Amino acid sequence: MSRPPARRTRVRKARGASAVGERFEAEIGPVAHGGHCVARVRIAGEEQTRVVFVRHALPGEQVVIEITEGTEGDRFWRGDAVEVTTPSPDRVEAPCRYAGPGLCGGCDFQHVALDAQRRLKGDVVREQLRRLAGLDVELTVEAVPGDTDGLRWRTRQRYVPLAGGVLGMRKHRSHDVIPVEECLLAAPSGPSYDVRGRAFEVADGGFWQVHPGAPEALVDAVLTALAPQPGESALDLYAGVGLFSRFLLEAVGPDGRVAAVEGDAAASSLSLVNCPGLQATAGDVGAVLSGGLPQVWDSTDVVVLDPPRAGAKRAVVEEVVRRAPRAVAYVACDPAALARDVAIFAEHGYRLTSVRAFDLFPMTHHVECVALLEPVEPDQRTTS
Template sequence: MTAKTSTPPATVQDAGHVGGEAVVDVGPVAHGGHCVARHEGRVIFVRHALPGEKVRVRLTDAEDKAKFWRADTVDVLEASPDRVEHFWRPADSLRSWQHSHPPVGGAEFGHIHLPRQRRLKAEVLAEQLRRLAGLELSTEVEAAGADADGGEAAHDGGAGLGWRTRASFSVTPGGKLGMHAHRSGHIVPVRDMPLATDAINALRLWDLDLQGVDRVEVAAPANGSRPLVLLAPAPETKPKRLAAIAAQLPGDVSVASFDPATGDVTQLKGRTWVQETAVGHEYRVTGAGFWQIHRDAPGTLVGAVTEFLQGGGFLHPGAVVADLYAGAGLFTAVLADAVGETGSVLSVEGSPGTSRDARKNLHGAPQVEIVQGRVERILRQKPRNFDALILDPPRAGAGKAVVNQLVAAGPRAIAYVSCDPASFARDVGYFRQSGWQLSGLRAFDIYPHTHHLETVALLTPAP
């Protein structure tokens, strides 16, 4: 892509103040969706740029005493050959700042050729493992749902679009659907969501009058079952107003109100849950309960986990295993199949609502014990001689205390599923300090056009 220079390359305009501008040479990619640049000795984390580019940036965080500043790219003076035109106007930093407002978050890599996105993510993973775990290791970032030859999933066509089965929106003061800019209270109206599936876009939520609502969550399962729209009401909003919004949606769409603080869900129309399908099982997921958002993620991740555990002889009929941070039971169901009725599966989830879903989803598997509570507490209460554990913690990772407890439990292997390379690398470092080793690693592009990636690792005691 040829850079379009709209202004002469001046050096500094009010640099040091939010809204000020500077011209910088862009350095390496860093964790968090930005690249590193420097200006007069100050580190600036720049979004919407590529390593090797020269760009003009607008400062978005620039306190005098801060260790670093943050900035958005507003003009490209020397473009990378991997720069492409952004596929989505509200997320395009160059276009947005031309209209004097920041871009929405959620597609911060949309200006980068998709193969280069994956190489950048691989660089971030390698850097985090080197810095936090003391490992010199690199791995390819694979497409989610890739075919046997490594090609893109059939629905994707190589564009990295149409994969989100779940989406979260804000609402403008005028009652229109919108999304927040990165690290900002500014809400940008949107009239499409190219990363979302056709089923989500077909709801045309941007045509609704959403006055009285602060947030909208929507789930449209990839199996084509009934979508669910969740409305988080603003303070003092009356039930009658929520009912009026629900009436604007088609009859085959479920609508519920929810409290983001407690997770409580109240039916407005239809049901308060969605029916997901993955790896030969049906899963009920209530409200905003956790489920992988990429349509191909469940099968991709389950495949990687079972390949590691079964290939190493850790998962077999009669095995004793556990699924920690189990959610609605995606991995639990597959573990139950693998160990059979002669084995046992301990499934642990902290969220009460999601744990109730797991009970419903696994009620026909007598070898499964569903327990709701904190992982560290449950492991103390129910010590077992585990053959293998699956560890799928939230973005913050497991942490040192849980890692030490897992090591003390003495399993033969742990399959660690992570959505954050920094917390994953930190935890791998804790395992290594306890005498364990990273015996296998795969990385997947579960979130195209964002900086996020998913890793699946096999951890075993060192010989």
């Protein structure tokens, strides 16, 4: 799938005197979505405590927090753990000298042991599904081959060029740049576009998973979840250059059919090169589903959804369930968006029957999920 450019940090309107630079001692609470943990600090003259989202901390630690964003009228503040008085047993020394308060903002968890990073990410996925979809799930965030102790996996890397050929990286939630000699996440070589012995063409700058183990892991998870059969029909939505379409075509065989929808025209064109026999349509996924596909696609057996970070959202979900697929594999790079869409599927009689999570972005808070959604019994299911 194609990914939108990274969002710029929104400037919050000041609501009173700034709290930036103030320091508080506090015990760190649970991990939260976004690479930080939750703490509460007591403000002099206030009856209630103030929520602070704290980076560079771990649940259960006693720390000194320095506020990095917030004014006296805000509901919550942001801060860094600048001193750790009681460390967690999961705390380690960051392998990168540019990781830490006030330094490079690219990594969230370099101070956390790798197995504990994955436990934290699993906690976030479970909390989002519980809070937004009302579901209690069990899952383990799975490692994938292709990194070295969580490092050297990023096959595409962007730096900020500085004077004299020096490389730079931005601070967290800032346009400020710090010079670096290297990024320990950067892989020694660029991406490979071969998956399961099949070669894919990708445009310069076009989207492709940056972790070398990601394409194989995701293809395996999607095919295992859907179990596509010869003769079936499949829709691949937000299809990119056809990573999933290629293997869906092979699974359904000459008596089956696969249609792909992708918003990026260049990627959609390349999907035809990568996937002979594919029906590919370039355009907004919701618009194409609501009127841009031949009538034969008014029903389908299986669907792959691989939306951008914001999720598929209601209009696309309702177009999917209108086609009454027997199974939907949802590939999600944001657990909150996944949970919101799972709740919409539930409104239309589709339940989450399994979810797997993959550590495709070690040292960061990001996690990739593959969820399987299936209809309840037909006499209990209603579609719009």
